[in-house]
Structure formats: structure tokens, C-alpha cells
Amino acid sequence: MSELLKVAMPKGRINRPAIKLLQDAGFSVPDDLEESRKLVITAPEAQMEFIMAKPVDVATYVEYGVADIGIVGKDVLLEENRDVYELLDLNIGRCRMSVIGLPDWRPVTNPRVATKYPNVASQFFREKGQQVEVIKLNGSIELAPLIGLADRIVDMVETGRTLKENGLVELESMFGITSRLIANRVSYRMKNSRIQEVCDRLQEIISE
Numbered sequence: 001m002s003e004l005l006k007v008a009m010p011k012g013r014i015n016r017p018a019i020k021l022l023q024d025a026g027f028s029v030p031d032d033l034e035e036s037r038k039l040v041i042t043a044p045e046a047q048m049e050f051i052m053a054k055p056v057d058v059a060t061y062v063e064y065g066v067a068d069i070g071i072v073g074k075d076v077l078l079e080e081n082r083d084v085y086e087l088l089d090l091n092i093g094r095c096r097m098s099v100i101g102l103p104d105w106r107p108v109t110n111p112r113v114a115t116k117y118p119n120v121a122s123q124f125f126r127e128k129g130q131q132v133e134v135i136k137l138n139g140s141i142e143l144a145p146l147i148g149l150a151d152r153i154v155d156m157v158e159t160g161r162t163l164k165e166n167g168l169v170e171l172e173s174m175f176g177i178t179s180r181l182i183a184n185r186v187s188y189r190m191k192n193s194r195i196q197e198v199c200d201r202l203q204e205i206i207s208e
Contacts, residue, residue: 005048005194008062008070009033010055013158014179017092018071022046025201047194059084059182068187069195074177075156079117085183087199091206093179095158099124099172102145105152114144115154124154124174142166 009018015034022029028045030036033052041050051067058072059082070084073093077086097120099113114135115121125132135150142162144150156177157163157170181202183195 003191004042005069005191005198006067007048007050008053008058008067008072009050010058010071010073010179011052012055014055014071014073014093018090018179021090021092021202021205024205025198027198027201056080062182062184065184065186067184068191069181069183069198071179072182073179075117075120077180077182079120081119082182083185085185085188086180087183087195088181088202088206090179090181090202094177095156096176097154097174098157098170099152099154099174100142100145100157100163100168101152101171102167103169105145105171108151111151112149113152113154114141114150116141117154120174121154142168 009015011034019029019031019033027048029043030041033041033050039052041052043050051061053061055073056076058070059076059080061067062070062084063082071090075097097117110131110133112133112135113121113125114137116137118134118136121134135144137144141153141155144153145168146166152171160170163169181199188195
């Protein structure tokens with residue numbers, strides 16, 4: 001039996017569509033990956049070993065070679081700037097990064113912007129020639145403008161339901177986001193045929 005291909009798989013909203021995509025491409029991936037309490041799950045028939053990770057950590061595991069490949073949102077790649085190969089747009093987990101605020105928001109001098117993505121936000125406003133103070137938060141970003149911590153926030157928007165429920169609106173759409181297949185640079189050389197096979201089979205499904 002050949003060596004297992006180690007795959008960093010994100011927990012959360014991308015997990016189910018990622019599993020389905022691999023299954024549709026003909027890989028024998030267990031249905032209950034996310035339900036399992038195991039953090040490392042072997043799928044012998046697929047010749048893969050899955051490392052169940054927080055989405056924000058997937059690119060780190062791949063960069064450092066504990067995973068050969070991984071599935072990760074473009075938002076994480078832009079924020080973390082990890083040294084990995086981006087192989088394929090998987091066309092799942094579609095959403096957008098946006099500037100968000102209260103409907104009556106008005107421009108102020110040196111506004112505060114709260115976000116989970118300080119690097120992305122800083123670069124966006126810098127390229128627009130706008131000086132802002134970026135505040136990093138790890139959760140409930142929508143709370144920041146409601147309690148006066150920040151004038152605006154930068155966050156991902158999928159349906160907009162959470163914004164609506166909290167009385168917030170999209171002020172500006174920054175860019176679209178989808179999930180990507182990434183690879184460790186050394187693994188891509190050492191296990192090229194295996195990784196290329198995964199790419200080709202996924203590409204076939206995405207193109208249908």
C-alpha cells in the first residue's frame with residue numbers, strides 16, 4: 001500500500017461540501033468526518049489521512065508539512081500569507097469580504113475598524129488611501145459597531161442574515177471568496193503524481 005496522502009480538512013461550514021466534492025470525485029471519504037471526535041482520521045480506501053482542523057489553521061499545517069494538501073478559504077490565504085501552492089479553486093464555500101456598518105454611518109477622521117482579518121483590512125484601506133485604526137477581534141465582530149468599539153467592521157458575508165438581524169448593512173463589497181486546494185511545496189514535488197491525481201479528479205467535477 002502506498003503512503004497515505006495527508007489532508008488538512010476544515011471543520012465548520014466548508015466541511016460538508018468539501019467531503020461531497022471529494023466523494024463526487026471518486027474518493028472513498030467517510031461521511032462522518034466532522035461528527036467524529038477524532039482529530040486524525042484514516043481513510044484506507046482513499047489512501048488518505050484527514051487532519052481535522054480549524055479553518056484558520058489549515059494553511060499553517062500545510063505550510064509546515066504535517067499535511068500534504070488542504071482545503072482552505074481564500075480569506076485565510078490572504079490574511080495568513082502562508083508559503084504554500086494554491087492549486088485549484090474548488091468553487092465551494094462561496095461568500096464575500098465586505099465593509100459593514102450601521103445604516104446611518106458617516107465618515108469620521110481616523111475611524112476604527114474591527115475585524116478577524118487585520119492584514120486584509122489594513123491593505124484594503126491603505127490601497128484606498130484611507131487611514132484607519134484596525135482592531136483585531138476573534139468572534140462576534142458584529143457587536144463592535146453596536147457598542148461603539150468600532151465605526152465599521154470587515155468580515156465575511158454569506159447570506160447577510162446575521163447583519164440584518166443586528167441592524168447592520170454592507171457598505172462596500174471588497175472581493176469574493178471561495179475555498180481552494182493548497183499543497184505543501186515539498187509534498188508537491190515528492191508526491192506529485194498523487195496530488196496531481198486529486199487535482200485532476202476534482203477539476204473534472206468542478207467543470208461539469
